[in-house]
Amino acid sequence: MHVIIKRLIRRSTDERGAAGTIFAVLLGFGVILALATLVVDVGQILTEKRVLQNSADAASLALGQRCAKNLSNCSTSATATNGAAPTIATIVNGNSPDNASKVDTICGYAYRSGSAGSNGLSSCNALTTKDYDCDTNLQSPTFQFARIYTSTKTKSGGGALTMYFAKALSGGATYANGVTVHSCSQVYWGAETSTSEVKLPIAISVCNYLNLGFSSMYPDSSATCTNKRTLSGATVSGTRTGVVGFWCSGVRCPTWTDQSCATSHSMAIGDVLEYVTPTSTKALCTGLTNKIRDALFAQRDQTLTIPVYKDIPSATAGSAVEVVSFARFTLSAFAMNNTLYKGTTYVASDYASWKPNTCINLCIAGKFSSQLSVGGQLDSTGTVPNLGLQVLRLVP
Structure with missing residues (x-):
């Protein structure tokens, strides 16, 4: 111990x-x-x-x-x-x-x-x-x-x-x-590749857009848009074809349930539209011309999203066009059957070369503009013609 x-x-x-x-x-x-x-x-x-x-x-x-x-x-x-x-x-x-x-x-x-x-x-x-x-x-x-x-x-x-x-x-x-x-x-x-803001059943060709003189807004006398450039610098070739109408939701003969097309419709690049030329509206069904007139009248002075197509396969009613881009357009006036329907933004001197009293079918007058958003679907390929409806994206 x-x-x-x-x-x-x-x-x-x-x-x-x-x-x-x-x-x-x-x-x-x-x-x-x-x-x-x-x-x-x-x-x-x-x-x-x-x-x-x-x-x-x-x-x-x-x-x-x-x-x-x-x-x-x-x-x-x-x-x-x-x-x-x-x-x-x-x-x-x-x-x-x-x-x-x-x-x-x-x-x-x-x-x-x-x-x-x-x-x-x-x-x-x-x-x-x-x-x-x-x-x-x-x-x-x-x-x-x-x-x-x-x-x-x-x-x-x-x-x-x-x-x-x-x-x-x-x-x-x-x-x-x-x-x-x-x-x-x-x-x-x-270019934005889709939109939900299409309100009017009208479309224009990409060449029609590119052949406008943007300083004066007058139509160019050139017959083709060869070597014409989009906002991104791309060149597009083709032939001018004027304005056509297409079937948006409810725009069907013999009735048109949404006469003003006030309800926006969705559309995307690559969509195929059945179309009708202004000269064919009367032949398709009674009253269609007046319904298109009423729709345009309701949208005067509004800035609209308009589908842009590249080409027309044929001149017959019931043909189809493919949407290749979108443009923003302020509708100041339009003419049908030699009659002018103008809005408050219409200034005659801006369209001195335009003669609405000779417009038998459908003619529209206004100015193109740009719209930029940070949302929406952005063309990631660089192949969609940039005609003013654009998206801005922050990338790493």
Whole structure:
């Protein structure tokens, strides 16, 4: 028993290992402290990355809207000083908490019409494998797009974040110049491939659209649309065919249940429409001409979505056309049976060459415009003629 007690006493007074425990605790505390300080620096980098990305996204969306709505405002100089519109740098800085970010590059492809066409933006370099570069490889002329690169800019005008703790822990050499954070954002726009806003049973050929002189809105005397270009720069060939009527829901002989077509109808690229030429309406059924007249009358001064077709197989009633695009059209007036039906937006001097009193069948007058949305189905192939009904999309 004495021996056992003696051993217990000796073990209780033995301090070997206590110093090791204290050292381990201190070492662990030092590691935790070092990690905690590094978290501060890493958090600063991540916050800067998020700010730069948000700023770049806002700027690319703004630039994409400018280019899609009016290509004359889409150029390197215009993006810097676009009249009353904020500059791209202002948009980027305005979305930064410290009102300081650097715009490194603005590039992309935005077709501007001309004899040969031109790019309203500086061409982009090929994407890299750098972690901050954009992921989606948008290439011209298939896509119209805008890409913006931004990077760190401090209030003092510097281009790097100071890594106080990482610099101290690394001995000062590795992070002596700080860390520069980068971001990339891009948007692309193009024709919308479906719509639920078709209200009138009328359609036009793509060549009819392209043969209009948009400065005066007068019809072009050209018989074909060869070498005519869409808003995306694509060329379309074919022959003008004028305006035709098609069967929308309820537009069937002998009755038309929705005479004003006030209910919007859905339609998509590739849909096939049975059509009737204006000269055939009287022969199809009694009263159809008057019903079309009433529908047009109800939609005067309204901006409408009109299906655009590429070609007509034949001139006989009951034939079919394929929808290849959509256009936005403000209907100012129309004429039937030598009679003019005008709205408040109709100004005779705008259509000086138009003679509605000689329009036996159906003639319409108005102006085309563009519509841009961030929703909707966007053409991802670059093959749909861009005639004004457009979608803008932010992509990685």
